[in-house]
Amino acid sequence: MMRMTRREALRAGLLGTGSLVLSGLGARAAATARAKSVIQIWMWGGPSHLDTFDPKPDAGYDYCGPLAKPVATNAHGVEIGELLPLLARQADKYSLIRSLTHGINAHETATYAVQTGRQAGERLVYPGVGAVVSFFKGYRAGYRGLIPPYIALTQPQGRFSESGFLGASYAPFATGGDPAQGRFAVEGIVLPGVTDQRQRSRRELLHKLDTLRQALPEEENLKALDETERQAYELILGDGADVFNLSKENDDLRNRYGRNTFGQSCLAARRLVERAVPYITINFQGWDTHRQNFQTMRRLLPDLDKGLAALLADLSERGLLASTIVWAGGEFGRTPKVMWEEPWNGGRNHHGQVFSALVAGGGFNGGQVVGASDAHGEEVRDRPVSTADLIGSIYELLGIDTDSRLPNPLGMDAPVIASARDGVHTNGKLREIMA
């Protein structure tokens, strides 16, 4: 059990005073690590579980609406929503969790529950999975380079503090821009309206006009400044930012992912995994379907289907799936009984009693289902899974010691993963699908 005193937390640079080598946290845990990176597809707003990963064709029209014919997958006995045919053919790669539950129906607190595995309202604001992984697997663990270890494609979450008490240095780097555009204008790397030629000529101008620099050629600070300039330009003009240049991929592959923001984000995520970025979040918006759920499903699910299926296949073909966790899901599910009346016109509300997620790779088995919801998808029937169970499983596969503590400014006991002590009911990690 690791407890960090405030002094150690300070020296660890969590409170802004510098950096420290990570002191052998859970060496045993690290030795059994399977995964090196996580791609999290955050389905912002809470996707309907009946229409995606937990179909209930026997529940009748009031529950299924027009999406009543789920497709069989290539995993024996497993069906998923009819608008996900491509994913259905990749079921050997992923497993479905159908019994996630936290009982929270508000966006912010439910998001907090899913991303941290904890209940909101405690004294500390805990960091989400991405920030924790960035802490354990980022610069302190030897990660190098100007491309940060925790990346959000393309916007940050907004109503949720990703890094909690770990502070701004563990917040995700949001790329901005749109990977489906001709040029993916990643913030800080591609400056809209400034061509490469202009970048070069203004850099030359800077050198010519840097009169103080020229007067102090041996000054230590300025030599360090030169080095920072060199590193920065590696990204701006050099190969450093190639990872974001999707035109380096052939067109066929880009089409396979789907020429839309989500699909191309999946492709960007694969490239980031190849560059050993530990945590990538694709913030996929639009799932809060209070109104006209089915029209939105028809619009969004094909993009999800194409992009995620292509991602899984591509990772697998390149031998990356074994070391990359892919996790898709949102903050809760949606009410199984459809609201046909005005103003919802076939909408679904928030539903935190039971919802689904998809996990693949990095030590998670494929082709399996964990847990089940009842006949209508309203309550958990078998094997309730708390969000702490899911997150704990991910940490274990990454080699993060789930018995360790997070350093925090109050010097309080902040375990990496929640337990009964914290008022969170857990049911154990997802051993049934962990290799």
Added chain:
Amino acid sequence: MRTLLMAAGLSAAATDRSPVAPFEQPGPPVARGRIDELVFAKLTSLGIQPANPCSDAVFLRRAYLDVIGTLPTAEEASQFLADRDPNRRGVLIERLLVRDDFADYWALKWGDLLRVKSEFPINLWPNAVQAYARWIRTAVRDNKPYDQFARELLTASGSNFRVGPVNFYRAVESPAQTAAPGAAPGKDPRSIAVAAALTFMGVRFDKWPQERQDGMSAFFSQVGYKGTSEWKEEIVFFDSQKPAPAVAVFPDGRRAKIGPGEDPRRVFAAWLTAAGNPWFARAIVNRVWSWFLGRGIIHEPDDIRPDNPPANPELLAHLEGELVRSGYDLKHIYRLILNSQTYQLSSIPRSALRQAAANFAYMPLRRLDAEVLIDAIDQVTGATEQYASAVPEPYTFLPETQRSIALSDGSINSAFLDLFGRPGRDTGLESERNNRVTAEQRLHLLNSTHIQQKIQQSAKLRALVQGGTRPRDAADRLYLTILSRYPTEDELKTAGEYIQRAGSNKWPAAVDLVWSLMNSAEFLYRH
């Protein structure tokens, strides 16, 4: 030994004192007062050549940034540079010392030391932060005698919302409690003693032997804290219900005599501010010296200990004496330092000896503080920042005209300030402010949309560039605005050629010119 290459091609040992334009005046520097005598004597004894005196333009920018954390405007710059009064530098110093920005900037420095911050781990809470910050700023503005300042901080009692200085006793680290989550950590005497030692004595308490620590902690063993029915209000008071300390020993080893019912804090404060106390005056003049010269006479200024001797003991003693003689008038010390030749040396070293820096042979380069930097960028471009705090209560929304150096609450932050090393105000250590340049910072300044948009959309700069009758007018005004000086002939030529090469639309080329100047070492650093 490094060889020193000079722009003018001189060798290190030469007596040739040709000034490096536009940064220097002809040398050698001449002592103007006791500070200079003491500094130069030490340099001579070590065989170290001091730098040349700095030029007016360098002095102008340096004084503005050091005294008020603000760039001069183009008008202020051109006025100063045109002034032929032989005492123009002294006059400028006096004017800067009474500006509003002076109070803002020095309140910021004291806010760092006193850890003025709403939340975590220091929990002052916003209302108390405002009371504390206002008290500090008023004390700075009115040049409250430093001994009085310290005494008030150490002996105040009352509500954190209404009596600003009591927050000194609330802005301390506390050991984590292992009690149930949700229990408020207490402020124990030792934590308070740590803060008092660091702030007023420049000492790192935990390096002391345990006995001495206990002796000093005892003075803070009767500090009481109680809540009221007002949310987050806390009264700090002398709690005579707590047992009086059996033994309280001053850090110099003398036992304290504390009368019955006497607040031991007062006894400590009296000892601290008494004439002849070897820590009090010494620590502050050393700190002030480091704030202006980039390095303490004892360095680090918050690590005073017997095995860390002053580089120049006579200099330190002289400043100490001046402070005491003046009735603890801090501005008197500022004046002495700012008007000295030592402060007005250029940044171009004339000695390659290792000890040159430690003996103040030249002005070291220091990156602009985060708040000062963003204010400078905003001043140049006419842009603003938006600050807010979600720490309750009250939630705070600051107006767009809010300057970053006037941000009193350490909990109010921004991605930029965080990136550029604004301290978390958790420790009160000078080193908590991290002014080292990183590649992430460089990338942000060179290529972020945040900065590019400020330049691109600047109506102020557009007007600057487009007005004026002669081509060189625009360049002059840009240089005055951004670097607070006129361009050299070479620079004019380079800039002029760059703009000429642009087609009919000169604005992008002007943007590039502004960008180059703002990304130059000269802009980024105090020099």
